[in-house]
Amino acid sequence: MPVVAVLGANGLIGHALALDLMRRGFGMRGYARRFTPTQRQALGTAAQESPMPSLPQAALAKLLEEADLVVNTIGVLQGADSNQVHREFASRLACVCAASGKLLVHLSIPGQEQDDRTLFSRSKREGEQAIIASGAPYVILRPGFVIAPAAYGGSALIRALAVLPLAQPRLRHAPDDESLFVVIRDGIKGTEMPGGYALDTRETWQLAAYVRSLGRMAPEKIAGDPKHGQELYATKGRCAQCHINGGVGGSLGPELTEIGARRSAAHLRAAVLDPASTLPEDFLQLRAVTKDGQTITGVRLNEDTFSIQVRDLSGGIHSFQKADLKELQRDTGKSPMPSFRGTLSTSEVDDLVAYLVSLRGNQ
């Protein structure tokens, strides 16, 4: 099997591609400036940290020596680095591939030269031209819209639009057009709404106008009875065991005080019926067994190379040196929240969702 070097293996496309190549049995090296602990764990020894875009050509050639094929997914959404990364680096990489005869697969953007209005698209286009002129064997791919299990950048925006209940008359972070423009440009600090899209001013206004038009649609119709939902929350659901709501409850799960302002009814229904389907990106359930035989099941709060901090199911916080553990089992993709499919009837789920939708903090 040929060895494939994936550059940018911490990004949306690069990471999904690196995992897929590994699964299919290719030799794979994944390069990135930095990986998250979760990514490093998934890629194992194939994960190589390197400040690749700033390496001179000779160092780049040395690093890629063993690869038969190079896939370049490195890109920056915004900022002064655009020329450095999209044009200068792509051009050095192309020279390395031209000299060694390696196939270069390069991820670029859709559109044509006359559409280029941003530094992002201009520098991407110039990178392509450098590759074409280099004489290296190449394939340039121009995906328009990319979705993958994780969400970053542009796809995170689409996700945010899908999950946020934007179809309401008044947006709490954006009561008027100017503030909506700022939200789309900069994101909202401390929330999952990211900022920093490669949109120019006109495109940002267009998107703001689209979002505003959603607010003129009739609000989502919710079938259930929120009063009865509130009762179920406290009784049959025992939701307060794990969730804080209005200052009361356990903290294993996320706070729900304002959940109705952040999540659509469809998302809330999915969270109740199929909790694993709504797991946040960096969420990890795990089971730790200490050398003296104690077993702790809980949720990861923090982790570095040598230690890990865990919140157990009853809210207690533990910190372990990894060397002191006999076993550390990671239940990736699992949620400690039980599914209420079967426990609650269809109309009870409707009531509960209606109650959750009504939770909007002190608004």
Ligand code: HEC
């Ligand atoms: C044993 C603990 C536990 C119980 C009981 C529990 N949850 Fe959860 N819940 C969690 C955890 C942990 C998460 C985060 C992981 C996930 O999304 O599955 C979560 C996630 C959620 C989310 C998604 C939040 C978001 O930001 O997307 C909602 C909504 C939710 N729970 C509602 C409920 C309701 C309503 C009940 C009661 C019917 C309930 N939970 C009972 C632990 C629990």
